[in-house]
Amino acid sequence: MRISCGARDDITTKPTNTLWYRDFGYTGGKFANATVPSFIEPPLKTLRYFPLSDGLQNCYKINNVPRGHYQVRLFFALIADPSFDSEPTYDISIDGTQIYSLKSGWSNIDEQSFVEAYVFVTDRSFTTCFHSTGHGDPSILSIEILQTDDNAYYFGPLWGKGTVLRTAKRMTCGSGKSAFDEDYGGNHWGGDRFWLGVSSFPDSGQPTSTEHNISQTSISPNFYPENLYQSAIIGDDEQPDLSFQMEVDPNKKYSVWFHLSEIDSKITGEGQRVFDILLNGDIAFENVDIIRKAGGSYAALVLNSTVEASGRILTITFRTKPGSHAIINAIEVFEVIVAESRTLAKEGICNAGHMTSCSNLVLTYRPWSLVAREAPYAKSRTQFGRDVQMTKHYRPHEARNNAESGSNLLS
Known part of the structure; x- marks a missing residue:
């Protein structure tokens, strides 16, 4: 389900003919024309903003959502009116848990034009709220709530509904x-992830690509697309190692996912490319031999490790063995956030000082706004261990229908 905030009618956007439903589920705020600051964002023309004068009426609440695991993405935009603060900053929470704070300058950085999180819906409702930090009114371009595999991004004991x-x-x-x-x-059960394209790292690596088919892709529970493994950054004779740094919040846990495939035609057998993967100097995976682990060339391999950041920089290093060059096809990094207890009154969903009746806030989407889809069969959670290699194929006959009808949107 996708919502175009501030829109009065359903909208279809090119080039993928994506359907966005008209605005609903909001507890307050006003609509306005939008200025979209990044090429990443959908080409929508309106937004909803939440003035400070509205108090706690600063949320979206969607009821009658089928229980399951969801990719939630919110795009931000600027109000197309010079009398408004050109760049508001605010906090975002989902079901009572703060997940993100916009930083000053976000409208000039493509990756900061949205926030995305994977959450479980357990009580058939979804709430997201926007909390001003005193610098402008929160303004939201769109909301996406896309159901994924129940076991998507399982990374170990910390993973779960909390x-x-x-x-x-x-x-x-x-x-x-x-x-x-x-x-x-x-595959839609993988969600609709955004992948930022990079051709090399700041201090190392050269691009390489192939048109060869890649096996072991689009496999449950994460359903990665084949194209992801058809390009890579690779070391060279001058700099065989690869290294990448990114800013993180200190004292937080991060789940890091490495996507690998041997797509270099010169590497044909085991032992020809071997390297270690280090997180902040500590070995996460030792003696990685893609052909050995994946079972051959042109096959996808996914490795996952969790690290606690002690500082503000996460350094990922691919350290080669003598005679080898490192290679990496894609990287994902997630902050692991422990969900807080859900307190709707604190979020402003039901506050007698601002609302005459809490029942006015029971907003549900129309039954046709969630298309019934067959969910992959929810097998018992598998203990992957540290070396996660996705090799289980999806079987259409092992499916269940996970859609439920909702009541009409209240006007």
Whole structure:
């Protein structure tokens, strides 16, 4: 389900003919024309903003959402009116848990034009709220609530219904071309992830690519598209190692996912490319041999590790063995957030000082706004261990229908 905030009618956007439903579920705020600051954002023309004078009426509440695991993405925009603060900053929470704070300058950085998180809906309702930090009125361009596999991004004992995964970084390496899963023709049960294209790292690496088919892709539970593994950044004779740094919040846990495939035609057997993967100087994976682990060339391999950041920089290093060059196809980094107890009154959903009746806030979307889809069969959670290699194929006959009808939107 996708909502175009501030829109009075349903909208279809090119080039993928994506359907956005008219604005609903808001507890307050006003609509306005939007200025979209980034090429990443959908080409929508309106937004909803929440003036400070409205008090706690600063949320979206969607009821009758089928229980499950969801990719939630919110795009931000600027009010197309010079009398408003050109760049508001505010905090975002989902179901009572703060997941993100906009930083000054966000409208000039493509990756900061949205926030994305993976959450569980357990009580058939979804709430997101926007809390001004005193610098302008929160303004929201769109909301996406896309159901994913129940076991998507399982990373170990910390994973579960009490955990939120916020996307901190996601990039496809080598091609230099940014894309969404839909652009790649990805399976909808993987969501519609945005992949920032990078052709090299600041101090190392060269791009490489192939048109060869890649096996072991689009496999449950994460359903990664094949295109993701057809390009890579690779070391060279002068600098065989690869290294990448990103800003993080200190004393937070991060789940890091590495996507690998041996797409270099000169590497044909085991032992020809071997390297270690280090997180902040500590070995996360030792003696990585893609051909051995994946079972051959042109096959996808996914590795996952969790690290606690002690400082504000996360350094990822691919350290080669003698005679090897490192390679990486894509990287994902998620902040692991422990969900707080849900307190609707604190979020301003039901506050007698601002509302005459809490029942006015029971807003549900129309039954046709969630298309019934077959969800992958929810098997018992698998203990992948540290070396996660996705090799289980999806079987259409092992499916269940996970859609439920909702009541009409109240006017």
